[in-house]
Amino acid sequence: MTWDEPLIFERSRKGRPGLRASRPDVEDKLAGTGLPAGLARKNAPRLPEVTERDAVQHFTRLSTWNFGLDHGFYPLGSCTMKYNPKINEALAALPGLRDLHPAQSPESVPGALRLMLELKKMLEEISGMAHVCLQPAAGAQGELTGMLMVRAYHEARGGARKVVLIPDTAHGTNPASSALAGYEVKEIPTAKNGVLEAATVRENLSEDVAALMMTNPNTLGLFETNVAEIADALHEAGALLYCDGANLNAIMGITRPGDMGVDVIQLNLHKTFSTPHGGGGPGAGPVGVCDQLAPFLPAPVLAEADGRPVLQWERPLSIGKVTAYYGHFLIMVRAYAYLLSLGPEGVRRAAALAVLNANYIRACLKDTYHLPHPDRCMHEVVFSDKGLPNGVITMDVAKRLMDYGFHPPTIYFPLVVHGSLMIEPTETESRETLDRFIAALTAIAAEAASDPDAVKGAPCSTPLSRLDEVRAARKPVLRYRFPGDAGE
């Protein structure tokens, strides 16, 4: 079944009744008391007038156009699209967690504080960092928080310094976050073998360098084997090592960023820790720091006093706040439940099987697609479109995968690989799924040779065919125009 569902505004009809809103009581007469005429709304917002039935039908139909993780394989590299356990959803819906106001006295929410404290400790253990702060709302905000603490650390020692070193394989949020924290970014090259060399880092070190931001494993899916030497070099120069923790899924229980010499790291609860992606959030990006950076943590700091969780607001060196309250509590609930479900063996096993799955794909496809680094990978593997015949490119392969019933992998990232296809299967996928995916990619490679139009014209089995992104950007239409509006 397919639907041609219009915009909700196009379903609207004047006078259609919506939800039964609260009935005013005797206080109804007071609603307008003392409201200055100049401040009272003259024209109601043009929200749709639809019945509940229409609204529910509308959004239900919309949902059928989406491919969700629960539908099938979603191998987006560095996104860690692992299964979202349903028990976690049920727990996050408990009224005793959901219906709490953030300004309630801490005495009235001991369970919430305990949950946050326990999660904090588990994340400290897994990351090897001395202190984790749960406040950042997403990975990018965790990066910014980390870099602002780096800045505060240097300022306390006489000067913020100017530059952050970032490898050419870095996720775009890394330079963006550094810039937001007031730093210039200097890109440094990854070596031909796919990892950063300590020598390259040393060459670029100076008193101006505040930090290096690395991802480990990196976005080529390779473990940064020189990380400890790089950390040493940085520390000798008075600089700090920031680690983007997006790829933590590959190393949990095997090695810990804190033990590598990392000074600050952000974690992604909506990647490594199974919380759902929501079509673009909400996520959560807790940040972990070493002891030296602890004074600069955002306020309030969650601590323990007499065995009870407490919120410490008196933090004179704190960088302040990045979100209004304590972070995405209801996302923390899910991550907490996930870690209690796995236990220590489950956490390590998850990492092991994530790496196994990615290597299996690598081994099965290395003779079909070009692999810049054929011999090894961690939890994700990066192919390139080099050598595909008849002008078929990565974009075409990605779109054609939809016709085979798969969500495409991450494409055109990292930038250092030509037409990169970054595949991260995660540990929750079975061998049969991987075999079907491998078969599909193999078939598409064959199609590229024998029937390239099928690939270049893909997708053909989705609700819409390939969308014109150029047109969307050229003359942006970013909202519905009601009949009679200017520009309609």
Add this chain to the structure above:
Amino acid sequence: MPYTPHTEDDVKEMLRRIGAERLEDLWKAVPERIRLKRPLDLPPSLGEAELMRAVKKLAAENTDAGRAACFLGGGTYHHYIPPAIDQLISRAEFYTAYTPYQPEISQGTLQAIFEFQTMVCELTGMGTANASMYDGAEATAEAVLMAERLRPKNQAGAVVLAGALNPLYRMTVNTYLKHCGRPLVTADHDLTGALDLAALKKTATGALCVVVQHPNYFGCLENMEDVAAVCHEAGALLIVVVTEALSLAMLEPPGSFGAAIVAGEGQSLGIPMGYGGPHLGLFACREDDVRKMPGRLAGETVDADGRRGFVLTLATREQHIRRAKATSNICTNQGLLALAATIYLSLMGPRGLAQTAAVNRGRSEYLKQKLQEQGAGRPVFSAPTFNEFALDIGRPPGPVLRAMRQRGWLAGIPLGRDYPALKNAVLITVTEMLARDDLDAYARVLADLLSGNECGQGTDYEW
């Protein structure tokens, strides 16, 4: 092992295919020096029933708004959430999907974002809105950063923040802007509770922007026409912050007063309080300024067969394209909650929303009157308010609030910590979740406690 399907046979066969002997071989690249040589020290794995029990136990220790009447506001609000919302956003197609970078299989998400953007424009009276920010606090900080991009020639102008801007938002703006070398100046409120216009005039001269919350942290309505005139005269960009999105159904929107940017909190629109997160940042600006805007944008286009569809657009502003020069670093935002808000607004419609807003204000005015009648304190400010107000109870409120909590009332937010002059005042919020009976009883209990000697002494913040 939970959630992983691999049997021993699977692992054996896969290792064989890879050419490895054991799973451990796959971590060859991790140097010995940094290997963890002990198991992780984590709580043991729990079965599902045990996990349920453990977390339910933690939940049961908390006094939630179902067990105690909630009179707390100040940026997060207790409103009715229609069950249809939870059922719709629990559809796996919505909540387990990724960001819609592959539009052909994400039209559900993309069309919903387009509808959300439209509704935010309608509510705020602005020309363009994005797909969401993290929360109202971060949206406010990003609004100031956008103001910098709108006025690149104004390198040293101050950022004027209303003193009655939510204190947590002010802290966040400070954190984001501290290193930018611009003075952050406060424009205080006067005795009515609204911005002191004379003081504003002084600070706004040469300023980059003025950030005003309306209704403000005390629930007071600002004299928006006058505020806008001062800003316009001074050449400062007007940024309006709205923490109670419901107020937009009843009040003339910021766009009408010439706001350059609106930063807001959409949690009131069908999103649970959730102990403060996740919430929903709203961000809207003028159409002409869209290329300087942070955050994701969904735009209309067509597919290869000419059918209408939606895609993420103007991505050259964003981090994955522009990197260090991006308008923001934001990537994951609050997608599922933007959907929740879109559904909420569709269910309520303009009349339902306006009626709910009227009930909020009406009941808040009712309580104000009732409290004064019963001798339970007096409103601090004379400016009109929306659904919250500051009440002076004549003494530091900590012990009184604690006593009320013990009687089943989450009675209010003490204002003294952030506003020393208001050390005897509490912020009280009334929504449609409180019936007249609740309000009558609240006034009676508070009056009793204030007239009796039950409550001891104590510092403000232990409530």
